[in-house]
Amino acid sequence: MLDATTRSGGTATVSPRTAATELAVAASGPVAPTGFAARVTRVLLSPWSRLSLLVALLASAATAVLLFQPQQLLTNGWPPQLGGAAAALAYAVAYGLCTVAFVPRPLLNLAAGALFGSQLGLASALAGTVLGAGVAFCLGRVLGQEALRPLLRGKWLKAADGQLSRHGFRTMLAMRLFPGVPFAASNYCAAVSRMGLLPFLLATGLGSIPNTAAYVVAGARASTPTSPAFLIALACIALPGLAGAVVAWRKRHRLRGH
Numbered sequence: 001m002l003d004a005t006t007r008s009g010g011t012a013t014v015s016p017r018t019a020a021t022e023l024a025v026a027a028s029g030p031v032a033p034t035g036f037a038a039r040v041t042r043v044l045l046s047p048w049s050r051l052s053l054l055v056a057l058l059a060s061a062a063t064a065v066l067l068f069q070p071q072q073l074l075t076n077g078w079p080p081q082l083g084g085a086a087a088a089l090a091y092a093v094a095y096g097l098c099t100v101a102f103v104p105r106p107l108l109n110l111a112a113g114a115l116f117g118s119q120l121g122l123a124s125a126l127a128g129t130v131l132g133a134g135v136a137f138c139l140g141r142v143l144g145q146e147a148l149r150p151l152l153r154g155k156w157l158k159a160a161d162g163q164l165s166r167h168g169f170r171t172m173l174a175m176r177l178f179p180g181v182p183f184a185a186s187n188y189c190a191a192v193s194r195m196g197l198l199p200f201l202l203a204t205g206l207g208s209i210p211n212t213a214a215y216v217v218a219g220a221r222a223s224t225p226t227s228p229a230f231l232i233a234l235a236c237i238a239l240p241g242l243a244g245a246v247v248a249w250r251k252r253h254r255l256r257g258h
Contacts, residue, residue: 054143061101088116088124095128100136105129105183106215113219118229121216126208133187133204140191168195169203176207179240210236 095108108128112121163171172190175181190200214236221230 054139057139057143058101061097085120088120089127091115092124092127092131095125096131096135099128099132099183100139102184105212109212109215110219110222113216114222118217118220121220122213125212125216126205129208129212130201130205133183134197134201136184136187137191137197137200140188141197164190164193164195168193169199172200172203173207176204177210179211180245211240 091112095112098108099105109121109125112125112128115121116124168190172186172195175186214233217229217233218237221227221233224230
């Protein structure tokens with residue numbers, strides 16, 4: 001019978017069976033942790049733990065907004081240390097973070113127009129819109145999708161999920177153009193679906209232009225409420241909102257009839 005190793009000329013030679021065993025152990029990779037550490041890791045990385053972390057982050061962001069009150073920019077103005085493109089870029093970042101914390105976009109759009117004028121304000125507001133939507137989408141996808149997808153059992157929830165998963169770009173584009181759809185809700189609905197990030201961002205950027213432009217121009221011309229630009233912007237805000245209310249009322253009336 002052969003030993004595990006044999007001596008030949010003072011050199012150790014490994015038997016074929018031993019070599020195969022060692023290769024199998026090396027190929028299997030590191031051994032998974034067991035015991036208490038493994039249980040803690042599984043709990044921390046579970047879908048419901050990640051969803052709880054998402055809820056905690058959003059609650060903390062909303063609390064921070066209530067404490068710092070960014071709406072004071074409308075009355076106090078932008079800090080004098082920043083100006084021009086740097087200020088618009090800083091505002092875009094702040095805009096995006098505020099939308100994640102559920103600050104209403106109309107307020108932020110009005111502030112962008114009041115602080116930077118129509119053109120620079122629109123660019124800053126659109127950049128902040130896309131940034132905030134992207135951050136919310138990524139948070140929802142990483143921390144919430146796995147836990148929430150099994151809950152999509154209702155007829156309307158399944159229909160919305162299927163529409164976003166199959167026709168994500170055009171569905172999100174319509175949601176952005178329609179004034180009655182909440183911005184934050186549409187972000188997290190898209191994150192829970194199987195919609196891709198790039199179509200989501202493109203649809204958000206394109207679909208947000210009309211409504212954002214109307215609010216930015218209204219904010220920029222608020223000091224002259226009788227000017228044609230302000231009146232046109234006001235009409236562009238009011239008419240889509242009225243149309244959305246009529247459509248929602250008719251759909252609700254039809255559902256009650258059935």
